[in-house]
Amino acid sequence: MDMLVSTDWLAKALGAPDLKVLDATAFLPGTPRDPKAEYLAQHIPGALFLDLSTLNDASDPRPAMVPTNAQFAERMAALGIGQDDRIVIYDNSPLSSAGRAWWLLRIFGARQVAILDGGLARWTAEGRPTEAGEAARSNNGAFTAACDDSAIASKADVLANLESCAAQVVDARSADRFRGDAAEPRAGMAEGHIPGSANLPSNLLLDEQGRWKQGDALRQAFDDAGVDLDKPLIMSCGSGVTACNLLFGAALLGKEDVRIYDGSWSEWGADPATPKAVGPA
Incomplete structure (x- = not known):
């Protein structure tokens, strides 16, 4: 199947x-x-x-x-x-x-x-x-x-990645939430995004009929967002839900070295000690 x-x-x-x-x-x-x-x-x-x-x-x-x-x-x-x-x-x-x-x-x-x-x-x-x-x-x-715990990235992993840049972090939230222009749906969270991350709203992986893009069209969606599919990827979003759509889209292209930051912005944005960026990627 x-x-x-x-x-x-x-x-x-x-x-x-x-x-x-x-x-x-x-x-x-x-x-x-x-x-x-x-x-x-x-x-x-x-x-x-x-x-x-x-x-x-x-x-x-x-x-x-x-x-x-x-x-x-x-x-x-x-x-x-x-x-x-x-x-x-x-x-x-x-x-x-x-x-x-x-x-x-x-x-x-x-x-x-x-x-x-x-x-x-x-x-x-x-x-x-x-x-x-x-x-x-x-x-x-x-x-x-x-x-399979290796499929999950922790906050410590993402913090370490800020220094190593071994993986690219990709955020599935809407562009206005990523930029910090829109309030978060959960209380107690700052606006913005993880520094250095790319933004690919997960709805951009679907066509006008709500079906998944495939092949060149799907790859173009990643390319347009500045996602390097040759690097390991960590997918993030608000709470780890739509990040999984980015992982699924990458999997359709045969990409396997992808993890989900399960805490995502609900953890990162609620922690005053984590660095945060605003504006476009």
Whole structure:
């Protein structure tokens, strides 16, 4: 299974015993939308609600931090997700939040994970069937969660990188937030960005129909942002969600040496001791 699948592919695969479809819709804090309510009102047939907004380490005061092995395994068991299942993830969010779910599943050991190109919006625009309510969950999944910690960059790693410049940091937030011209959605955070980082708003990796750019068009998006795909990359954003879209886009181009700064700006911007820059990259 490819890491990006079409609506045609999914429509033909629905009902296969080893296929699990997950709704990974999540929104920024303060967004007046309820992902669970929207899932219950309409979802792809058989899709399970991942509840991505709560798939984090609740004991960590930073938002959206990677869950522990036990926490992740518990969520997979509750959903009946097996490590060898074919897992297709979609969302219905301006954040394209399926990217975060794809990354989490990968770093915890899922072997076959894909994102549905265009998400629920494309599925419904094509007139494909949906259903309401909770989908039935199977109990045949077995998932041994073992997080690949090498996929995660810490604040200490990013601070050290300011000196070494071994990796390029790329920020997925909007240009106005990156420049420091717009207030952050979480209280207690400074405006601006990590010094020396590039800015590539994650929506620029999608075309006008909300599908992923590929090939030369995708590479051009990175080039236009000044991202050097020959260097190791650390992706950042507000809280580690849309940064995963940058990682997914790089993965579509075959780029592997990419980490997520999981604390992202919610950690960096809240720490008065970290250096901060404003203005364009």
